[in-house]
Amino acid sequence: MNRRQLFAVVILVTALVAGTWAVGRVQESTDNTYANIERFIQVLTKVRDHYVEAVTTDKLMDSAIRGMLRTLDPYSQYLDKEEAERLETTTHGSFGGIGISIGIRDGWVTVISPIEGTPAWRAGIQGGDRIIKIDGVSSEGLSLDDAMKKMRGERGTKVELSIFREGRDKPMDFTITRDIIQIKSVPYAGLLSSGVGYIRLSNFSERSREEIDAAIAKIEKQNPRGLILDLRYNPGGLLSQAVEVSEEFTPRGKKIVYTRGRDATQNRDFFSSADNPHTSYPLVILVNQWTASASEIVSGAIQDLDLGVVVGRTTFGKGLVQTVIPLTRSVRGPKLKLTTAKYYTPSGRCIQKEEQLKDGALAEEDDADSPSTAALPDSLKPKKALPEYKTEMGRTVYGGGGIFPDLELDDVKYPHLIEDLESKQLFFKYAVRYAVKHKEAPANYAITPAMRDEFGVLLKAEKFTYSPDSLAAAQHFVDTGMRRELARRYVGDEEAYRVALEDDEQVRQAAALFDKAATLPKLLTLATEMTKAKAVVNQGRGVDVR
CATH class of the missing domain: 2.30.42.10 (PDZ domain)
Structure with missing residues (x-):
């Protein structure tokens, strides 16, 4: 490609980006576009012709495009043909x-x-x-x-x-x-021993609405006294599915989420079209700091519309809309995944944490999320003054990015020993060995002293090093891991999930809310009382309200 051809290509690309496409239509009059293009071509040709090693124009152009997008935010990306196909597969298959x-x-x-x-x-x-x-x-x-x-x-x-x-x-x-x-959205749904329904929604893919429909139908046959929708560690997914999952609990005509961007075509409002939402029992949304994107849309809508309460930790704060724009006429060609708008909850809160966008990457957040304070409850972290918003019933909720819970729950901290045992899959190996010698699982998967001794023998055989004191201190977590894997070995993944939930402290605390509030109005009143309790505390610090 000679200099004149290269200049023509760059002019065409610039015209598309700056004028023809919907995104970026407005160009500042001070932009010296052609001078900048000329400068870019000068650098590109000098590198191509004089760099110490041979580099192709294609490689340089590809790197330049990717580098440009990397300065914008972590999510705007150029997708070549293979990458575009992988994106399609991840979302749909x-x-x-x-x-x-x-x-x-x-x-x-x-x-x-x-x-x-x-x-x-x-x-x-x-x-x-x-x-x-x-x-x-x-x-x-x-x-x-x-x-x-x-x-x-x-x-x-x-x-x-x-x-x-x-x-x-x-x-x-x-x-x-x-x-x-x-890509399975609902790995587990069932009734807890407390009589509370529980649904784990792990992502938002094409079948999320279908799977959660089936999960709710299964639970409602057992007459739950409340429902926990667990969105912890849910990284998000399809906007359409976030809206449809929200519709499960949202009356027709209520706004679920809206988007706003620089391009007016990106300004969209999404309303519920549900005729028979599930509102006959109280709802708790369980979240943590890794609840992101589409799962924050659901959490924010439920909270703003007073359809349930949110408990856990402040969510991730990923509220950017990506539009996938084809770069050729072929549906299998390269694409541009460009951030074109932001998500807002019904009360007007922007989900995106602006500090996540520093320097075009997911930067470390301010002091509230520095390593020295990361283990603290959100309410005990130093905070800037946060903008206040009102829910449909007048409850106070907070903006500033992410969804702030109505009730904060401490993270469960697993001992390092447990993490090492999990990484080496030693609980799994124990269950396999146990099943070879025993045709049936122990009653209720109870762990006996003899079984603990057998586990110790396995650790020795696997040359796993540990101190007896550390094992004794972590015995509860060790027993939980053994019980979970025995359940998986004898019954399956769903049974393993049920057993693990019995020892999930955050789920237990969320379920305990239904003992204090048996109806949705009472649950909302409880949430209001918790919010007021936090409001009277010093602006720089908070309390963990139980």
Whole structure:
């Protein structure tokens, strides 16, 4: 490609970006567009012709486009043909990989959450884990697309990850076998022993509405006295499914979410079209700091419309709309995934945390999320003054990005020993060994002293090093892991989930709310009282209201 041809191509691209397409129509009159294009061509041709190693124009153009988009935000991306096909597969079908949702934080590939039931989830990968190496190569500065490329692959092949986890002195190494990742939205739904319905919604894909419909129907046959919708570690997904899931609980005509962008075509309001929403029992939405995007739309709508209360931790704050724009006439050609708008809850709160966009990456948040304060409840972290909004019934809720819960719940902190046992799949190995010797599971999966001794023998055989004191201190968590994997081995994944929920402290606290408030009005009154209790506390600090 000669200089004149290159100039013509760049002029065409610039015209499309600056004038023809809906995005970016308004161009400041001070822009010296042609001078900037000329400057770009000068640099490109000098690099192509004189760089110490041969580089092609195609490679330079591709890198320039990706670099330009990287300065905007972590989500605007150029997708070549293969990347565009992978995006389509991730949203609508299945793919070979390890099953994690990732973002960029402080220049590093960071796990938002593992997809439940996948190899990464079974290996013990957690939200917040920083991936520092993939197959022995540093991931610092790696783009999301490149990281996904490296971690996906044929079923049965292995990928090695080095993980930095907050609170650990040394990196953790994982060898994970890839599998076909089926996108399932509801891995578990059932009635807790307390009589409260529970639905775990792990992502928003094409079948989310269908799956949650079936889950609600299953639970309602058992006459629940309330419902917990668990959105913890839910990284989001399709906007359409966020709206449809919200409709399950939202009367017809109520606004669920709206978007606003620089381009007027991006300004859209989404209303419920449901005729028979499920409002006959109180609803609790369970969230944490890794609840993001579409799951924040649902949480914000339920809270703003006073259809339930939100409990847990302040959510992630990913409220940007990405529009996928074809760059050729072919449906299988390259595409531009561009941030074109922001999400707002019915009360007017912007979901996006602006500090997440510093320097075009998921920057570390302010002091409230620094390593020294990350373990604190949200109410005990230093805060800036937050804008106040009102729900439909006049309750006070807070803006500033993310969804602030009506009731804060402490995170459950797992001992490092448990994380190491999970990463080496030793609970799973124990269950396999136990099942070889026993045709039936122990009653209620109860762990006996003899079984604990057998587990110790396994640890020795696997050359797993630990101190007896650390094992004794973590015995409750060890027993939980053993019970869960025994349930999985003898019955299946759903039974393992049920057993694990029995020991989930946050779920227990959420279920206990229905003891204090048996109806939705009483639950909202309780939430109002909790909000008022927090409001009287010093602006710089808060209280964890129980």
